[in-house]
Amino acid sequence: MTGKTAFETRHGFARNQVLLDNWRESAFSRWSFQNVGELVPSARVAAVPGSGEIPVQDFGGLLDEKVALAGGPETVAAFLTRSDTDALTIMKAGKIVGDWFAPHMQFGARHIIFSISKSLTAILAGILEGEGIFDPQAPVTHYLPEAAGSAYGDASVRHVLDMTVSLDFEEAYLDPESAFARYRRATLWNPGGGTESLGDFILTLQRLAEPHGRTYRYRSPNSDLLGILVERASGQRFAELMHEKLWLPLGAISEASVTVDREGTARTAGGISVTPRDLVRVGEMMRQGGMANGRRIVPEAWVRDTVSTGGDTEVWQRGTMAFLFPKGCYRNKWYQTGAAGGAFCGIGIHGQWLYVNPTAEVVIAKMSSQPEPVDEPLDLDMVAFFEALSRMV
Numbered sequence: 001m002t003g004k005t006a007f008e009t010r011h012g013f014a015r016n017q018v019l020l021d022n023w024r025e026s027a028f029s030r031w032s033f034q035n036v037g038e039l040v041p042s043a044r045v046a047a048v049p050g051s052g053e054i055p056v057q058d059f060g061g062l063l064d065e066k067v068a069l070a071g072g073p074e075t076v077a078a079f080l081t082r083s084d085t086d087a088l089t090i091m092k093a094g095k096i097v098g099d100w101f102a103p104h105m106q107f108g109a110r111h112i113i114f115s116i117s118k119s120l121t122a123i124l125a126g127i128l129e130g131e132g133i134f135d136p137q138a139p140v141t142h143y144l145p146e147a148a149g150s151a152y153g154d155a156s157v158r159h160v161l162d163m164t165v166s167l168d169f170e171e172a173y174l175d176p177e178s179a180f181a182r183y184r185r186a187t188l189w190n191p192g193g194g195t196e197s198l199g200d201f202i203l204t205l206q207r208l209a210e211p212h213g214r215t216y217r218y219r220s221p222n223s224d225l226l227g228i229l230v231e232r233a234s235g236q237r238f239a240e241l242m243h244e245k246l247w248l249p250l251g252a253i254s255e256a257s258v259t260v261d262r263e264g265t266a267r268t269a270g271g272i273s274v275t276p277r278d279l280v281r282v283g284e285m286m287r288q289g290g291m292a293n294g295r296r297i298v299p300e301a302w303v304r305d306t307v308s309t310g311g312d313t314e315v316w317q318r319g320t321m322a323f324l325f326p327k328g329c330y331r332n333k334w335y336q337t338g339a340a341g342g343a344f345c346g347i348g349i350h351g352q353w354l355y356v357n358p359t360a361e362v363v364i365a366k367m368s369s370q371p372e373p374v375d376e377p378l379d380l381d382m383v384a385f386f387e388a389l390s391r392m393v
Contacts, residue, residue, distance in 0.1 A: 011104065020191045026084070026371040029350065030104045033086065033112050033369050036273055037257055040188050043239035043266065045247050045256035053253050053277055056107050059090075059098035067388040069381045079385055083351060083378060084370045086111060089276035091284055091363040092393050099276065108254065110273040111367040114348030117258070117272035118223040120246070120282065121238075122161060122333035123298055124230050126290075126306070127245045130299035134233040136161055140225070143232040147225075151207035157229060159212045160222045161332050164315060166208040167219045173349070173373040183221060187259065187267045198224055198261040216319030216330055220269040223333060227268025238266035250285055251293045252278045270348065276365045283356045283363035286334075286344075306332040307344040307356075324379055339387065349373040353382060360390040 008014045011031050023032040023039050032039060063077040080088060080100060087109075088100040101107060113120075128134035135142070140152040140160060147153055151167050152160070159165045172178035185193040186201040202221050227238050234241050239258055247256060256278065259271030274282075285291065286307060290298040304310075311329030316322055319330075327338025337343040341359035351368025364386055370378070 020189070024350070024373075026369060029369040029371075030086065030102075033350070033367075034105060034109045034273075036112050036259060036271070040259040040271070041261075042257040042259050042271070042273075043237070043264070045239050045242045045258065047247060047252045047255045047278075051251070051253045053108065054096065056099045056101075057096050059100055062098060062392060063100070065392055067385055067392075069384055070377065071381075076389070079381070083366075083382065083385075084368045085351070085366060086369055087276040087365070087367045089280050089365045090389065090393055091280045093361040094284055094288075096277070096280070097393050105367075108275060110254065110257065110275055111352075112271070112273045112348075113279065113346075113352045113354075113367070114270045114350060115220070115223075116279070116346035116348045116352050116354050117268055117270050118220075118226075118333040119346035119354065120242070120272055121223060121227050121230065121268040122306070123282070123286075124238075124241055124245055125157075125161065125226060126298045126302035126332065128230055128233055129302060134230065140229065143229045144225075147203060150203045151205045152202075152225065154207075155212045157226075160226050160229070162311070162315075163216055163218055163222055163319075163330055163333075164213045165217065165219065165222050166210045166212045166214070167217060167222065168206050168208050169219050169221060171218060171220060187224075187261055187271070189259070189267070194262050197263045198265045198267070199228060199263065202228075214315065214318065216316050216321070218319070218321060223269035224265075224267060226333075227266050237264070238268060246282075246297065247278075249292060249295055249297045250278075250281055252281060254278055276367055279354055279365040279367075280363045283354050283365065287356050287358050287361070287363060302332070306334050307336060307358075308342055311336055313338075323376065324383065337383070341390070343387070343390070345386075347379075351375075351378075351382075353386070355386040355390075357386075357390040362390040362393060364389060 018028045066073040086105040136158045172180040184190040186196045186198045254275040256274045259267040289300045290303045311331035313329045316329040325337045328336050343357045346354040351370035353366040355364040
């Protein structure tokens with residue numbers, strides 16, 4: 001009889017059981033979300049050379065505190081378990097106040113952040129805008145002439161940034177016969193990929209009859225397109241751009257990564273992996289109006305527009321996510337919650353959150369391996385949980 005490998009003993013399944021057709025399924029995702037590069041081709045984003053993290057900070061009694069959620073009071077620790085949390089890091093006034101890790105995630109490990117990747121990509125767009133080489137009001141075809149025959153042929157970069165492209169596409173995460181499944185094959189996230197590049201797929205998408213700019217429509221290809229646009233504007237590959245313009249000036253301690261397709265095109269809509277500590281550093285930079293380590297990374301006006309003054313609440317209300325933030329809106333790939341305190345956030349499927357409460361001076365990164373891509377009741381609990389934590393720390 002063959003004994004269990006060290007991998008199987010630790011994780012409860014063998015490494016050869018984790019495949020492209022199941023890596024986003026529980027319980028495989030508890031490992032794969034931290035090791036995407038073993039499954040999907042990825043590009044490195046180097047960190048600051050020679051830097052090191054401070055040790056894990058214990059939350060202490062906070063884990064035993066109770067928060068009021070829809071189903072009644074629940075301890076912080078119980079909610080972390082119920083919401084399949086892999087890691088939680090909280091920063092207060094620029095200082096790490098606590099880290100929590102599930103047994104299957106180690107301190108310093110990277111974790112895929114899915115659609116928070118969109119928020120990071122938009123930061124790069126904001127940096128380039130500040131440098132005068134990227135215009136959000138320009139037509140998409142200014143940077144990508146070959147988009148002329150697609151849904152983006154008469155769309156502006158602003159429509160792409162704010163998810164208001166009238167795109168005939170659905171985020172059908174679990175439908176293997178959908179255009180979304182074909183999209184994931186193009187990104188090499190699903191079996192059978194490699195026959196069509198991500199860029200080629202995007203250019204096949206067509207538009208709806210409704211004008212661009214009228215309705216918030218969450219469509220991930222918009223954000224992969226944004227990655228292509230910032231590459232065209234800057235003349236740099238995405239990973240190089242992120243390293244130079246964001247990761248180094250931010251003072252990121254750990255290397256990041258981003259998945260790429262057969263041509264090396266970055267999956268900027270959802271393929272970035274970072275550590276929880278570096279993710280809260282991104283949030284803190286946004287809380288500080290675009291500043292980190294005494295230097296400006298992104299223009300203050302861009303941050304202010306993104307997290308407080310920009311966005312269209314009527315456009316948001318016409319979309320399908322207004323239940324989550326009834327008074328909120330969406331701007332430059334970031335969500336404004338509309339709540340007291342001016343909280344804003346980036347959100348990714350399977351329970352990835354970067355929550356920033358400027359008034360409380362709190363930044364929270366939560367990385368998870370929730371079984372379902374989207375769990376709306378749990379998302380509502382999540383917002384209440386973050387609001388409570390902001391008052392407690």
